[in-house]
Amino acid sequence: MNRRGTSLAGRVAIVTGAGQGVGEGIARRLAEHGATVIVAARRAETGEPVAASIRGDGGSATCVETDVTKGESIAACVTHTVAEFGRLDIVVHNAFTGAIPHRLENAVLDKHWKGMSLTAGWASLQCAREAHLHLAASSRRPRGEGGGRYVLITSPSGVEGSANIPLYSPAKAAQRAIAKSLAREWGPDGITVNCIAPVAASPSLITAFDRNPALQQAIEARTPLGRVGDITDDIGSVALFLAGDDSSYVTGQTIVCDGGSFLGL
Amino acid sequence: MTSIVVGEGRLAEALRARVTAEMPARVIVPPLVIEPMRVVDLTDDDIDRMWEQPMRTLISELQRAHGDGCRRIVVVVPTIGQSGGAEYAAVSATAEAARVLVKSAARQWGEVDVTVNAVAVAPEVFGIDTAITGPISIAPRALAGEVDPSDTISFLCSAAAGHVTGQTIVCDGGLWM
Numbered sequence: 026m027n028r029r030g031t032s033l034a035g036r037v038a039i040v041t042g043a044g045q046g047v048g049e050g051i052a053r054r055l056a057e058h059g060a061t062v063i064v065a066a067r068r069a070e071t072g073e074p075v076a077a078s079i080r081g082d083g084g085s086a087t088c089v090e091t092d093v094t095k096g097e098s099i100a101a102c103v104t105h106t107v108a109e110f111g112r113l114d115i116v117v118h119n120a121f122t123g124a125i126p127h128r129l130e131n132a133v134l135d136k137h138w139k140g141m142s143l144t145a146g147w148a149s150l151q152c153a154r155e156a157h158l159h160l161a162a163s164s165r166r167p168r169g170e171g172g173g174r175y176v177l178i179t180s181p182s183g184v185e186g187s188a189n190i191p192l193y194s195p196a197k198a199a200q201r202a203i204a205k206s207l208a209r210e211w212g213p214d215g216i217t218v219n220c221i222a223p224v225a226a227s228p229s230l231i232t233a234f235d236r237n238p239a240l241q242q243a244i245e246a247r248t249p250l251g252r253v254g255d256i257t258d259d260i261g262s263v264a265l266f267l268a269g270d271d272s273s274y275v276t277g278q279t280i281v282c283d284g285g286s287f288l289g290l
Numbered sequence: 291m292t293s294i295v296v297g298e299g300r301l302a303e304a305l306r307a308r309v310t311a312e313m314p315a316r317v318i319v320p321p322l323v324i325e326p327m328r329v330v331d332l333t334d335d336d337i338d339r340m341w342e343q344p345m346r347t348l349i350s351e352l353q354r355a356h357g358d359g360c361r362r363i364v365v366v367v368p369t370i371g372q373s374g375g376a377e378y379a380a381v382s383a384t385a386e387a388a389r390v391l392v393k394s395a396a397r398q399w400g401e402v403d404v405t406v407n408a409v410a411v412a413p414e415v416f417g418i419d420t421a422i423t424g425p426i427s428i429a430p431r432a433l434a435g436e437v438d439p440s441d442t443i444s445f446l447c448s449a450a451a452g453h454v455t456g457q458t459i460v461c462d463g464g465l466w467m
Binding site for chain 1: 328329330332334337341342345346349350352353356357370371372373374375376377378379380382383384385386387388389390391392393394395396397398399423424456
């Protein structure tokens with residue numbers, strides 16, 4: 026751990042969907058910089074190995090089974106975190122499920138919309154509702170010792186729409202609007218709220234590449250930096266910036282972290 | 291004759307009286323639930339009313355418009371989706387989701403020559419209180435006078451707009467840019 030740069034020593038962070046992919050990368054990067062990380066995963070089978078691996082690397086992490094499709098589960102995670110560690114400074118809501126390719130005209134709401142709506146729209150608001158009190162308390166600490174941060178993981182598709190998964194885009198667009206609204210609402214409390222729109226080598230994308238190597242070539246070809254992002258070094262580092270003191274005057278923004286593929290903001 | 295405008299409230303009524311279309315068209319005013327509320331006060335029932343149900347209605351209306359053979363589809367939203375607004379997090383989420391759903395629909399339905407666009411109007415048009423949201427723009431509105439979006443919507447429902455799709459035309463007198 027002992028990495029140079031931003032220190033999150035003493036801070037406590039919840040990362041939802043941290044049992045794999047982008048959430049795991051973010052959890053690892055925050056822990057590397059001193060944060061105590063709650064690996065909020067739907068299943069302990071995925072979350073506990075990540076937490077154990079972070080601990081094995083010298084970091085502080087614990088897995089709390091959290092189903093973000095249920096408001097009471099989110100509330101329980103926050104309550105557990107504060108009871109166990111005495112504070113909550115950072116929430117990164119990354120968990121997401123339900124992205125199934127479909128035609129819009131044939132979409133069945135309970136099949137093609139519900140999961141994405143629950144994990145993006147509902148959970149983004151519910152995480153905010155449950156965490157606000159503690160994030161505000163963090164922002165009342167002296168600079169360098171705290172600072173409430175709420176980070177939502179959205180997608181470039183939440184800006185430009187999607188021809189493959191049309192209902193994915195509005196679910197992700199909602200998160201940008203929530204970030205802007207909460208940036209206004211929570212600014213007086215000193216809490217910053219921002220989004221990251223990543224393209225990264227998550228397990229689902231790697232699986233897609235294995236099935237269709239041409240997809241990887243196509244993505245790399247359209248990406249100025251010529252590669253797909255790394256979950257820790259590329260995405261986790263942006264999350265670290267938004268979680269730490271260096272971003273204390275940045276709020277309501279979306280950082281697109283996709284190697285320059287999307288330039289439409 | 292059935293109106294091409296779907297939706298309730300004063301905005302929908304005004305558009306029903308003024309919007310014209312040269313071809314099969316549908317103008318959708320989503321049923322946004324306009325109630326200022328801090329996020330810490332949102333109950334799950336509030337989220338359902340302000341986010342889930344309006345989105346489900348909008349998706350269904352878009353599907354209905356496609357099924358009815360409409361060649362031009364326009365969704366009217368408030369600019370609060372783009373700007374955000376204090377105490378309107380759920381409403382702004384729904385507005386922005388609606389605006390971006392338009393882009394997805396445009397991408398899929400372009401292959402059958404259907405255009406789908408959004409017209410964004412000032413938040414007050416939907417009854418949103420900008421004394422609560424915070425300023426929509428750092429600059430004052432560029433144009434004075436009453437803003438009527440019906441001509442812009444009529445244009446998007448015309449043959450002349452056949453290569454305009456997936457776009458948002460902000461029709462608020464030059465406030466949000």
